[in-house]
Amino acid sequence: MAKGVWIVAEQRDGALRKISFELASTARKLADQLGEEVCAVLCGSGIEGIAGQLGKYGVDKVFVADNPALEPYTTDAHAMAVAKVVKENDPAILLLGASTQGKDLSGRLVGKFATGLATDCTDVKIADGKLLAIRPMYAGKCFGEIAISSFPQMATLRPNVFAAVENPKAGAVVKFDPALDAGQLKTKVLEIQKDTSGKVDLTEANIVVSGGRGMKGPEGYAILEELAAVLGATVGASRAAVDAGWRPQTDQVGQTGKIVSPNLYIACGISGAIQHLAGMSSSKFIVAINKDAEAPIFTKADYGVVDDLFKVVPEFAKECKKLLA
Amino acid sequence: MNIVACVKQVPDTEAQIKVKPDGSGIEEGGIKWVMNPYDEFGVEEALRLKEKNGGEVTIVCVGPARAMETIRTALAMGADKGIHISDPAFDGADAYTTASALAAAIKGIPHDIVFCGQRAIDDDSAQVGAVLAELLEIPQVTVVTKLEFAGNSVKVIRPIEGAQLLIECPFPCVVTAQKGLNEPRYASLPGIMKAKKKPVDVKDAGALGVSTDRKARVVRFVPPPARAAGKIICADDTPEGKAAELAKLLREEAKVI
Known part of the structure; x- marks a missing residue:
């Protein structure tokens, strides 16, 4: 019988990513309810x-595949390695991050295990001894409670939503041979172009400062960049601003852009079209700065400022600088 | 070149989504149905490959009768033929079931490259492309913003957190499309007229020989958690006063800065 809560840990350039600790802590909670073990799979070189x-962070055992062919990440190699160790151990639950890597890998594993997966969950619990996963659908316009009838019951967890809590366990390392079949390694990473701006990705940022149509043009974003620099935030944009060519497409927050869940989301000159709200509603605190008091964004905002953003934002940046000094 | 593009019909991004009172699904009345925006990028890229290199584009879709409209849209854009997998048993299908149906249909036709949207904007599961690739036993590259045809392979750009990868993937393969890949064309009037005569093969689960059993099931749909009414900051009614008050609240009350 399938037993144990497993996670696929993520590392890049030899460092564990934050999502790995979020996964470990969440798995620990589920495993304690089931009275079972937490195991992690870690692949790389x-x-x-x-x-x-x-x-x-609560992991009892870490199954490690250390092999040059597992670095950098490719779907083929990692899917083969993870599938092998998971099949041999038959866990009840398998969690991955809803990161670019986790989403790429998880679908492949669903195919290999012929099982079900809940993507991008914002909550997971145990109900009647089984996993119950809660996740936004229609980009957060509604939520679904997902049950999975096959094993392993799989879920990917939205980054930044689950707390990483220290809870020391053995973390015993068990090496395994990923048994990679070189003939099956088809994709090749030819080049990794790192973003050298030092900017944290929108999906991983603690604070996001976003601008919409109210920024009036690309030059308007200068004040948001300044505020972001003070707060250590990442700048995002609404679809209207991206479609107008003011900001790159990678900055777009919303149903057809990135789904973000920072601690603080500051929406400037964004009216709050439903497709935008869909991309940021799971933020912990939302601030709206907009001169239109009727803008729908105010229905989602914890704090609203009805005023000219070009006057408020620079003042706000000054105030923050003082507070953080 | 034999190109396949998978499409799904979804509610328009502006659609209000209301959960049925019993939580069994969403209210479909009044929804405007469109081609999943990410699938449009896939169809467009398929057409561009065909126009440059020759070949044929087949559209494959799992969906109810109304989804035929989406297949016709893709044909009107310039695709050659369609396969419509239509069976009430696929309503509410999960990623595994959907991918199994797509795989069964695609296995029966030649395929060098299969496009999917990186995710559908209804269930947002972002899995079907990868599950499909596994079931077809071919490699995948997901969330692609640039694609270059290189003979018997493609070279693609895949953005990840804080970097972009240049990946080479041999044919046959599955590519999932992300915004930025291209600017999808609109169907022309002659295109729309021609689309009406293009062949669409309608198949049910029995004809494909696939199971309709779901592995993952939405046991209950619920409205999003309501956010408590927020505070409108008035302070002394000057931009400076409001800015100072906001900074103070974020620091002392919300404790987020």
């Missing part, structure tokens, strides 16, 4: 040394 860190 030269990564055995970092595996133990997962123990601090």
